[in-house]
Amino acid sequence: MVRMPPIAPLATLPDTARRKAAPAWLVMLVVCSGQFLVVLDVSVVNVALPAMRTGLGLSELGLQWIVNAYVITFAGFMLLGGRAADLFGRKRVFVLGLALFTVASLGGGLAQQPWQLIAARTVQGVGAAVLSPATLTILTTSFPAGPARTRAIATWTAVGAGGGAVGGLVGGVLTETLSWRWVLLINVPVGALVLMGAVRWLTESRQGTARRLDVPGAVLATGGLALVAYGIVQTETHGWASASALLPLGAGLAVVAAFLVVEARAKAPLMPLGLFRLRSVSSANGAMVLAGAAMFSMWYFLSLYVQNVLGYRPLQAGLSFIPHSLSIVLGSKIAPRLMNRVGAKTLAVTGAVLSAAGMAWQGTMDVHGSYLPTILGPGILMALGAGLTATPIASIATSGADPADQGLVSGLINTSRQMGGALGLSVLSTVAASRTERDNGLAALADGYGLAFHVGSLILLGSIVLMVVALPRRPADAAHG
Numbered sequence: 497m498v499r500m501p502p503i504a505p506l507a508t509l510p511d512t513a514r515r516k517a518a519p520a521w522l523v524m525l526v527v528c529s530g531q532f533l534v535v536l537d538v539s540v541v542n543v544a545l546p547a548m549r550t551g552l553g554l555s556e557l558g559l560q561w562i563v564n565a566y567v568i569t570f571a572g573f574m575l576l577g578g579r580a581a582d583l584f585g586r587k588r589v590f591v592l593g594l595a596l597f598t599v600a601s602l603g604g605g606l607a608q609q610p611w612q613l614i615a616a617r618t619v620q621g622v623g624a625a626v627l628s629p630a631t632l633t634i635l636t637t638s639f640p641a642g643p644a645r646t647r648a649i650a651t652w653t654a655v656g657a658g659g660g661a662v663g664g665l666v667g668g669v670l671t672e673t674l675s676w677r678w679v680l681l682i683n684v685p686v687g688a689l690v691l692m693g694a695v696r697w698l699t700e701s702r703q704g705t706a707r708r709l710d711v712p713g714a715v716l717a718t719g720g721l722a723l724v725a726y727g728i729v730q731t732e733t734h735g736w737a738s739a740s741a742l743l744p745l746g747a748g749l750a751v752v753a754a755f756l757v758v759e760a761r762a763k764a765p766l767m768p769l770g771l772f773r774l775r776s777v778s779s780a781n782g783a784m785v786l787a788g789a790a791m792f793s794m795w796y797f798l799s800l801y802v803q804n805v806l807g808y809r810p811l812q813a814g815l816s817f818i819p820h821s822l823s824i825v826l827g828s829k830i831a832p833r834l835m836n837r838v839g840a841k842t843l844a845v846t847g848a849v850l851s852a853a854g855m856a857w858q859g860t861m862d863v864h865g866s867y868l869p870t871i872l873g874p875g876i877l878m879a880l881g882a883g884l885t886a887t888p889i890a891s892i893a894t895s896g897a898d899p900a901d902q903g904l905v906s907g908l909i910n911t912s913r914q915m916g917g918a919l920g921l922s923v924l925s926t927v928a929a930s931r932t933e934r935d936n937g938l939a940a941l942a943d944g945y946g947l948a949f950h951v952g953s954l955i956l957l958g959s960i961v962l963m964v965v966a967l968p969r970r971p972a973d974a975a976h977g
Contacts (some may be wrong), residue, residue: 518697523638524648526693528655530594531631533683533690534624535656537566537601539663540670540679541617542799543813547676548613557729558610560925563796564725564918565614569621570628571914572718575766575907578629579709586634587700591691593627598687605681616680629907637701661821664795668814713766716755721915723748725922767908771897777905779966780893781912786959787848787889788913789920790855790952791882794875796921797928798858801945802871805863805938816871820879827883840888840895841967847888848960851881855953859946863938886913892967920955924948 541548541562549559581589597620604616635652639645670678727745734740759765772778795817802808802816827847834843854877861870890909897905931944 518699520639520644520648522693522697523634523699524651526690526697527590527631527634527638528652529686529690530590530627530694531652532655532659533594533597533687534570534628534631535659536663536666537620537624537683538570539660539795540667541566542795543664543667543803543810543817544671544676544679545796545799546803547671547810551676552607552610552613554610554613556925556929558614560729560796560921561614562617564722564921565617566621566624567792567914567918567921568722568725569618569718570624571911571918572721573622573625573714574629574911574914575904576709576711576714577626578633578907579764579766580626581630581633583709585700586630586637587694587698589626590630590634590698591694593623593625593630594687594691594694595623597623597627598684598691599623601680601683601687605677605684634698634701638699658825661825664799664817664821665814668810668812671810673811708762708764710759710762710764710766712758713755713762716751716758717766720748720751720755721918723751725918728919728922729926731926768904771905771908774896775966776892776894776896776968777908779962779968780889781909783844783959783962783967784886784889784893784909784912785916785919786955786962787851787882787885788916789923790956790959791851791878791885792913792917793921793924793948793952794855794858794878794882797924797945797948798871798875801861801865801942805861805942805945806865816867817875819872820875823876823879824883827880827885828887829883831884831887834884835888835891839969840891841963841969844885844888844892844967845960845963847881847884848956848963849881851878851885852953852956852960854878854881855949855956859948859950859953861942861946861949863942865942889963889967896968920952923955924952927951 545559545562548554548562552558554562577589577593600616600619600623604613604620607613607616632649632652635648636645639648666682667679670676670682723744725748727741727743727748730738730741730744736742756769759767759769772781798817798820799813802813803810808816831843831847838846854874858870858874858878865871890906893909894905925948928944928948931947932940
């Protein structure tokens with residue numbers, strides 16, 4: 497689930513703009529529809545992956561890049577998108593991002609070659625990164641402070657959670673009743689309607705003070721992550737010592753180093769490195785990278801397992817994940833109340849332990865698996881744990897930051913989760929392929945997917961250790977190293 501992007505300072509609208517403003521419910525409908533599309537596309541393709549592979553002749557490498565191309569660009573450009581909305585106007589950036597997302601969806605749905613689909617998903621991710629931060633800032637500038645704004649933000653959060661939760665079901669229905677292309681093409685008519693609504697009903701607002709856009713930082717962060725992810729997956733066929741793996745890995749690390757240099761010298765950096773001197777920020781982001789690396793891949797491997805090994809149809813696969821989706825929403829909803837009782841750190845560790853146990857259980861899958869013990873039981877544990885973990889980690893991350901940096905730190909924790917997920921998918925896909933490179937039989941596929949879950953549980957254990965050792969227990973401890 498995508499968490500809240502940075503909230504910018506409010507802009508004051510002139511009286512004439514206020515008189516012409518659309519009804520609040522229309523603003524809510526337009527903005528939340530845009531956010532729903534963005535979050536939906538993180539998960540909607542998972543159930544369609546086997547059909548995409550058959551339709552376009554995708555390799556295993558190409559299959560994971562259908563997911564990673566979107567996630568990497570979404571994560572790498574999200575903070576830049578938030579600042580662009582502040583500087584150039586929230587409505588203008590919302591419309592631009594949604595138009596880019598919609599056109600890219602059309603290109604992906606009509607793709608005839610694997611590279612065309614991957615390119616379209618990359619552009620989709622950029623559009624989503626531009627669009628998503630603007631959705632929340634439009635709400636915060638359209639509703640007055642108090643109960644009205646609180647209800648608006650709660651609705652926005654629920655819509656985001658719902659988009660991620662129903663992605664598997666929507667993908668299954670569209671793939672089985674129409675074709676895999678419609679998991680992308682469905683965005684076109686919906687996106688066009690939302691675009692028309694945005695142009696007609698949204699009111700422009702922007703931040704009063706000018707700020708620079710750190711475009712080099714965003715490009716370097718995204719490029720470095722993509723190169724490292726590509727180098728990791730190259731080890732699957734060429735080995736860790738091969739030039740095919742070492743060159744992109746080395747280049748990726750060099751680009752990441754260049755990113756750090758640029759951020760240290762930039763007047764308005766995308767990621768102010770000084771924030772990481774705060775114990776709360778550095779430990780929480782480190783824990784989130786590891787947790788994201790393990791948890792993000794759950795839907796990917798489950799979708800492949802139930803269709804490639806157990807023979808589920810796309811619609812059956814989507815329906816089978818409904819309890820998982822409800823569990824992650826439930827965990828996210830009850831997390832704030834539990835935090836008040838047991839504390840953020842204890843809850844984060846508890847959630848991660850639950851999810852790690854579910855992954856270890858899921859790793860026992862085999863070719864003879866059945867729904868209740870193989871999919872439902874471990875799936876509920878993994879999803880519930882994921883829902884319980886994210887909110888307290890985000891709360892800890894923001895607990896020691898200056899009030900002026902709260903929005904930026906919230907954006908950073910979400911970026912960390914998405915980037916961790918992209919790297920984790922690359923690592924775990926390589927692990928799974930190590931069991932299937934010589935044998936593509938059903939038993940070998942099940943063993944490979946199971947090994948990915950077992951390694952994922954070990955990565956999550958690393959996150960748990962980091963939480964126990966480094967996360968501050970009380971807000972007063974957050975700034976100390």
